[in-house]
Amino acid sequence: MKLEFKGACREVGRSAVLIDDRIMMDYGLKPGEVTQYPVNGARPEAVLVSHAHLDHSGAVPNLMDITPDVFMTPLTFDLSSMLARDTLRIAERNREIAAYDSTDLSRFVENTHRIDTGVEFHTHGYNAQFYDAGHIPGAAAIRLEDKSGKSVYYTGDINTIDTRLVSGATDFPDVDALIIESTYFGNDHPPRKEIEKAFIDSLMDTLNVGGNVIVPAFAIGRTQEILMLLDAHGIKAYVDGLGVSAYKIMIKHPDTLRNPTHLRKAFANAIMVYGPKRDKIPLESTVIVTTAGMLSGGPVLYYLKKLYRDPKSKILLTGYQVEGTNGRMALDNRVIENDGVIQQLEIKVEQYDFSAHCGDRELKTIVRDFCDRGTEQVFTMHGEDTEGFAEWVRSETGVNAHAPQLGDHFTI
The missing domain is CATH 3.60.15.10 (Ribonuclease Z/Hydroxyacylglutathione hydrolase-like)
Structure with missing residues (x-):
């Protein structure tokens, strides 16, 4: 062979x-x-x-x-x-x-x-x-x-x-x-419960001072897991991007999921956002879970145009950031390229190992x-x-x- x-x-x-x-x-x-x-x-x-x-x-x-x-x-x-x-x-x-x-x-x-x-x-x-x-x-x-x-x-x-x-x-x-x-x-991953606690603690600290939390997430897998975590802590979130379509497909295959009942509940309790409705989201103590997970495209760039200069707000990265992507540049240099413009990030950037x-x-x-x-x-x-x-x-x-x-x- x-x-x-x-x-x-x-x-x-x-x-x-x-x-x-x-x-x-x-x-x-x-x-x-x-x-x-x-x-x-x-x-x-x-x-x-x-x-x-x-x-x-x-x-x-x-x-x-x-x-x-x-x-x-x-x-x-x-x-x-x-x-x-x-x-x-x-x-x-x-x-x-x-x-x-x-x-x-x-x-x-x-x-x-x-x-x-x-x-x-x-x-x-x-x-x-x-x-x-x-x-x-x-x-x-x-x-x-x-x-x-x-x-x-x-x-x-x-x-x-x-x-x-x-x-x-x-x-x-x-x-x-x-x-x-x-x-x-x-590289060993920290215990999942420790990662989840640190993520929720940071998110709540931001919301409590009136900041917003952007959670860039892969459409397949990460968006769904993060919404389940937020729902388990009673945190209502907006969800935008292809992760919503991925959820609708996944839920048709419940045998592939560990807890399809909780996944349904998490999406039922979230607020789904499409296109023009993005302008109506109140950007004050708000959580937005959206694609793309590496800041390389998708709705996340729309939200960053509004919030990249806000030091009270945070980007909570939830996955691996490939070299050459916006996500890696945000972590290493606190800059991204957004619609042809280089943006110096004043918004805080943190990474959590939800691998x-x-x-x-x-x-x-x-x-x-x-x-x-x-x-x-x-x-x-x-x-x-x-x-x-x-x-x-x-x-x-x-x-x-x-x-x-x-x-x-x-x-x-």
């Missing part, structure tokens, strides 16, 4: 792994000042998608000229279709050249097979199965096996810790090779478990220190480990 790494190598974003020039696992993009895509092109016969976040699914419609078979869980299909339509809509509105068009989207819908986790399926000479990844609703890790019996397990983004929204991953198969994400290698990824401790536990059960090679990707992770694997387990560079090939 030949592996070629086309993205997410010693970086976060544009995940893509090609198997035997035939099967692609994920095909995403990397956000930033200039959007980046997987390298060296590809002509796969099938594409298996781990989950709907754009860094894993966002470039799949660009492959539709070769009409590959596409496989993903039913909820991932609904969510990735929503994001693909939104991406195309934004490109058309901004008069930009999109990576795909409406015909590609139609082919994407026609060519996608929806497969539940735990169900074995066959594609172009390979046996495959999706495993619950615990990252966001619908997220799956992928096991692939060729005709000779060689097998690989690709984690995509994975989390073994329960969140308010989803339960952590618990089921791992025996395989010859493990391809594992490395986002938080070297839906394994931390260092959990990543190492997964690797040890696979290696103890006979895994012979480990590949570390999707992180800023994949080399360090591979070195740890070699020194601690004795198993051969690699941190691929873009375009690298390996055989298992």
Whole structure:
């Protein structure tokens, strides 16, 4: 079995792994000042998608000229279709050249097979199965096996810790090779309850002095979790952006959610905002949960135009901020680019680790478990220190480990 790494190598974003020039696992993009895509092109016969976040699914419609078979869980299909339509809509509105068009989207819908986790399926000479990844609703890790019996397990983004929204991953198969994400290698997450308390305390301190709180949140996963947290503390919030549409899709798949009843309640108690209604929000002791999670677009920029000079107010970032995004610039330099204008932030900026990824401790536990059960090679990707992770694997387990560079090939 030949592996070629086309993205997410010693970086976060544009995940893509090609198997035997035939099967692609994920095909995403990397956000930033200039959007980046997987390298060296590809002509796969099938594409298996781990989950709907754009860094894993966002470039799949660009492959539709070769009409590959596409496989993903039913909820991932609904969510990735929503994001693909939104991406195309934004490109058309901004008069930009999109990576795909409406015909590609139609082919994407026609060519996608929806497969539940735990169900074995066959594609172009390979046996495959999706495993619950615990990252966001619908997220799956992928096991692939060729005709000779060689097998690989690709984690995509994975989390073994329960969140308010989803339960952590618990089921791992025996395989010859493990391809594992490395986002938080070297960094343990604080206990979730501690993060939640610090977040709520900071938010309440701001509201009590008449400030406003902007919570930029990923549309899929983070928006829903934050609203559940706010609702659990009796805090009413405005919610704006694509996270509302994502909620309406998720709630149709209650079996993917840890507590669908609470999720329904949280959105019922929130105030949903659309377009022109933004002007009517009273910006005094107000909480606004809105996309985008990295301040890279969406309604959050509208609110920041009004509040970026207000030192009483806060931006509470709730997720990873990729280098080159507004979110990373806000953290590092207290500036953002908003509609072509550089804004020096007087509003306070704080970051809270509501990660839906394994931390260092959990990543190492997964690797040890696979290696103890006979895994012979480990590949570390999707992180800023994949080399360090591979070195740890070699020194601690004795198993051969690699941190691929873009375009690298390996055989298992």
